[in-house]
Amino acid sequence: MAKLGKTVVERHVERILNKRMTRKEFIKKAIIAGCGVALAVNALDSMILNRFKITDFSFRNDAPRQLWKWSREADYYDSFGNDVHCKLCPHECVLGNNDRGFCRTRVNKDGKLYTIAYGNPCAINIDPIEKKPLFHFLPTTRILSIATAGCNLRCLNCQNWDISQERPEDTRNYDAMPDSVVQEAITQGIPSIAYTYSEPNVWYEYMIDTAKIAKQNGIRNVWVTAGYINQKPLVELCKYVDAGNIDLKAFSDKTYHDLCAGTLKPVLETLRTAVKEGMWVEVTNLVVPNHSDNLEEIREMAKWHKKNLGPDVPLHFSRFHSAYKLTLVSPTPLRTLEEARRIAMDEGLNYVYIGNVPGSEGDNTICPKCSEIVIRREGYSVDFMNFENGKCKKCGNQIAGVWQ
Amino acid sequence: MKKESNVIMVILFIFLISASFFLYDLSISHLYVYILLILLLLGIFFVLEIKRIKQLECLYPFVFLLSLIYPLFKCYFKVPYFFCHSCPRKCSFGILRPYSIPAFVTMNLNNRHWCFNYCPFGKLQDEQSKLCRKRLRVPRFFLVLPIIILIFITLFYFLIKKESINDFFFQYSYKTSTVVAVISLIIFLLAFIIPRIFCNYLCPVGLIGKITMKLEKKWLN
Incomplete structure (x- = not known):
């Protein structure tokens, strides 16, 4: 009857504390918990607090369908098959076909990098x-x-x-x-x-x-x-x-x-x-x-x-x-x-x-x-x-x- | 009835694997990556056996499948999974690798929990091996293979930045490697007659899990 008077939380805690655990099992679980906390803190720090950028900066599939007259092949890039590696700025975007770089002005068309900001000042x-x-x-x-x-x-x-x-x-x-x-x-x-x-x-x-x-x-x-x-x-x-x-x-x-x-x-x-x-x-x-x-x-x-x-x-x-x-x-x-x-x-x-x-x-x-x-x-x-x-x-x- | 449910599971996995090929944008979306991260941390919590949510745990193999299978379809390197730290254009596995591999190893500290309950590859192989009664005996010296792979990974983690090695392994294109595709197909087919072939003979996480399980049993007893 006394047990019925207890709250849900109290019953849970009692169950956990009453659970028989040897010292070795406790040490094992403490190690697992410690690793989990370390991982959580590390992930929180690098992926959330430091605004970890998940993508490599580029705008995927965002290139214009056709290049306009204010385009020119870009300088400073390497080509890998259909991908390009822009070398202009430290972001060094790697762009797949039809991707647009972080700067919004450089696009990959069939393995060539083009600037679309040439001769069109705003x-x-x-x-x-x-x-x-x-x-x-x-x-x-x-x-x-x-x-x-x-x-x-x-x-x-x-x-x-x-x-x-x-x-x-x-x-x-x-x-x-x-x-x-x-x-x-x-x-x-x-x-x-x-x-x-x-x-x-x-x-x-x-x-x-x-x-x-x-x-x-x-x-x-x-x-x-x-x-x-x-x-x-x-x-x-x-x-x-x-x-x-x-x-x-x-x-x-x-x-x-x-x-x-x-x-x-x-x-x-x-x-x-x-x-x-x-x-x-x-x-x-x-x-x-x-x-x-x-x-x-x-x-x-x-x-x-x-x-x-x-x-x-x-x-x-x-x-x-x-x-x-x-x-x-x-x-x-x-x-x-x-x-x-x-x-x-x-x-x-x-x-x-x-x-x-x-x-x-x-x-x-x-x-x-x-x-x-x-x-x-x-x-x-x-x-x-x-x-x-x-x-x-x-x-x-x-x-x-x-x-x- | 049980065999039918195994068949359905295998077909479901094959369907999800085929669909994964077209889901690159989903696989690198913020939402999916954060969901996987939360599930990893929850998985470690479940392993402590304080509170478990069985319905959520059943979903683990399917949710993680997209992230773990993608490098087999497309990778910048001839050997997927190993060189993410040098990769110019990471997939979701590459992004999460610094957290997922330690999480898998941590979960394995308690009765190889990741391998036997959450891993999509393990789950698929279990369902496959239930479909066929025939078994193929693998010579024992093949057990050395995962040790060689683990040494290879550790060694090349540091050496990959060397130009000559980078040139050899780097594909210079984000594409499917024919060799990887053929080997994956062979492993998939052999999994019907060799239980957990990938886990026992290739997977470094499986090898570490095996060692920690043996040590755990020895220490606890």
Whole structure:
């Protein structure tokens, strides 16, 4: 009668505890349970918490039925029967027939890799060069900026997501083959062309063909990128590109993975290589609250920057504003940006700026020797320039940059 | 009646195996992979004999069949199952291998639970051997074969990155290997007259299960 009064749970526990088990059986079951827990934790960590990508990034069976006129056979891939192994960026997608790569712009048709973002930009604008941001390269000039759809990252905070996270077929495009882009720059008297807005690496062939023609005609080339590219195509690109603004979105693999679906190491290699190949480089770090605003990490980044790129390579800390999938994150506090700038300058960097904060002192170029304001800026426009032949008027110190 | 149910089971398995060839997208879908992962962890829980759900356990061979059979149809390597860690385009078996093989071995620590209750290959071979009374005696020296396979796997796990070995085993195409297909068919046919031929003479998980079962019995007694 007493047993009937017990709850179901109590009866279960009693049954389990009363179950006769020898010590050896208990040890055996403890080992099995331990292995199970270890497996569960490992699986939880790699497959769920770290957003383990189950597929190898590509979009299966998503290639267009027929290639359109804005296609060209891609560079940098290997062919294995009907499969292709793209070698342009570190994702290195392996694509079966009719698959589309992670970047959305490369497709496999019968064992050949094609880019379908060639000569069809969805954005063509004339911008001030300071918008890239490039503060030490041909200041006050205008730049012809072009972009097609596509990107090989998935940044949660992307401000150009409406073109970067789209396929070329899904955007409204212009018909602008490389020679017509260069001709437009010549006609308008614009000294440089920027490959920007989305991610120019994913329309690599269009970018490099345009850059070659531009260089032949005395037009400079500017590369605005996240830097997620393999070394071989990068070295080839460096022959034609004169300046670049390269994003260093974070200084840890985890943040790169969580924020952008990328990794850190290839970007660091890109920065080193670009500087080594003679490109004028300016680095941008977008400080995103709760994601990439760790000041210790920023200090490590500044140390790396000074050691590997040199103190004269400018660093821009940009203010985050809510965009795309981070609409509930508030803008970066000004205090954080100022602190980051102070840390970078303490670590020995000569040119550190604060971006996306109109009217900030961090917009101005200051002589690293005498601290005189050499270029005063208000947003994207230059108020005055206080130097001559690239040298500070007050102390004669050479200000690093490409001024003519 | 019992024989008829065995025939139905074998036909069902053959049908599911044939259908698996066309289900690549399902096999690498997030949902299917996570279901298999949950079932693996539940399987370990069931092995502890605290609580068992027999209806769910009956489904294990059928649910795992798609994942385990697919590399026989298509693989980047001439020998499937072994080189997933080097594979450029993993299937669901390759994705889950770091978890599934340890889970199978863990479940086998209690009376070879995976092999005798959950494994689709084991289940199919059991049904096949019940259909035919004839038995073929296999010479004992064939028992060395799974040991050689286990050594081969362990060795080549580390050596596969070497270019020469990679070149030899890599097919450079995601396709069906004729040799693998013919050997699989031979094993399937022999399973009618040699009970559990794959488990006893080829499967490394089966070999480890056999060893752990012998040790378990010795230790517990």
